[in-house]
Amino acid sequence: MRDRIADGKRRLGVMGGTFDPIHHGHLVAASEVAARFDLDEVVFVPTGQPWQKGHRSVSPAEDRYLMTVIATASNPQFSVSRIDIDRGGKTYTIDTLRELRAEYADADLFFITGADALAQILGWRDAGELFSLAHFIGVTRPGHVLADPGLPQGGVSLIEVPALAISSTDCRARVARGDPVWYLVPDGVVRYINKRALYRDPSQPTR
Numbered sequence: 001m002r003d004r005i006a007d008g009k010r011r012l013g014v015m016g017g018t019f020d021p022i023h024h025g026h027l028v029a030a031s032e033v034a035a036r037f038d039l040d041e042v043v044f045v046p047t048g049q050p051w052q053k054g055h056r057s058v059s060p061a062e063d064r065y066l067m068t069v070i071a072t073a074s075n076p077q078f079s080v081s082r083i084d085i086d087r088g089g090k091t092y093t094i095d096t097l098r099e100l101r102a103e104y105a106d107a108d109l110f111f112i113t114g115a116d117a118l119a120q121i122l123g124w125r126d127a128g129e130l131f132s133l134a135h136f137i138g139v140t141r142p143g144h145v146l147a148d149p150g151l152p153q154g155g156v157s158l159i160e161v162p163a164l165a166i167s168s169t170d171c172r173a174r175v176a177r178g179d180p181v182w183y184l185v186p187d188g189v190v191r192y193i194n195k196r197a198l199y200r201d202p203s204q205p206t207r
């Protein structure tokens with residue numbers, strides 16, 4: 001990571017997600033927020049066990065981590081953190097932000113969420129404390145309404161990003177059907193999915 005900028009606090013974006021797989025919707029959202037909010041860096045944080053996705057199988061964390069590394073490697077502003085994977089247990093953003101706060105004591109944190117995730121945020125663990133640890137940035141996502149769900153005043157910014165109607169769910173379904181995911185996910189991620197035979201069999205082992 002780059003050194004703290006001399007003329008002020010570092011501005012650190014945090015893009016949390018299950019990234020099963022990471023796709024261009026995630027990358028465009030992070031890139032757009034980085035530009036609009038003058039961020040020094042965006043840290044992608046793949047979830048360990050995403051408790052709200054418990055109704056479906058989730059690919060092994062190492063596969064999701066490696067796909068995230070592959071997808072972000074060419075952008076010097078992007079990095080990937082293992083903190084949610086290495087902590088073990090269910091992933092809660094309150095833990096993510098507490099750890100990042102401790103690691104980057106002098107940085108301002110900006111947590112990036114799509115409109116669908118933002119709508120659920122008041123149901124996240126310790127939601128009341130979340131907003132003291134980071135500023136939240138809600139981004140538009142096709143098929144979802146972007147709105148402030150009632151965060152403390154000044155706690156959230158809502159911004160429009162280029163509309164990409166891509167979801168990980170659709171990418172997985174396409175692979176299972178034998179349809180292409182080229183140009184929905186980065187080329188290296190397509191190759192990784194093929195190499196590891198991910199998503200071909202919906203009943204394959206998980207986590």
Ligand SMILES: Nc1ncnc2c1ncn2[C@@H]1O[C@H](COP(=O)(O)OP(=O)(O)OP(=O)(O)O)[C@@H](O)[C@H]1O
Pocket residue numbers: 016017018019020024025026029112113114115116117118139140141142164165166167168169170
């Ligand atoms: N196309 C998109 N445009 C804007 N934001 C997105 C887009 N896809 C995902 N996001 C946001 O990225 C974050 C991580 O998303 P996640 O990894 O769950 O992807 P997903 O496509 O929603 O996955 P799934 O289809 O498996 O639920 C969430 O805040 C989500 O709202």
Ligand SMILES: O=C(O)c1ccc[n+]([C@@H]2O[C@H](COP(=O)([O-])O)[C@@H](O)[C@H]2O)c1
Pocket residue numbers: 015016017018019045047050052053091092093094117123124125
């Ligand atoms: O903290 C929580 O209770 C919580 C509940 C659901 C989702 N999140 C976080 O929201 C981000 C997007 O999650 P997901 O499940 O949409 O991939 C990711 O960083 C999750 O850890 C956090």
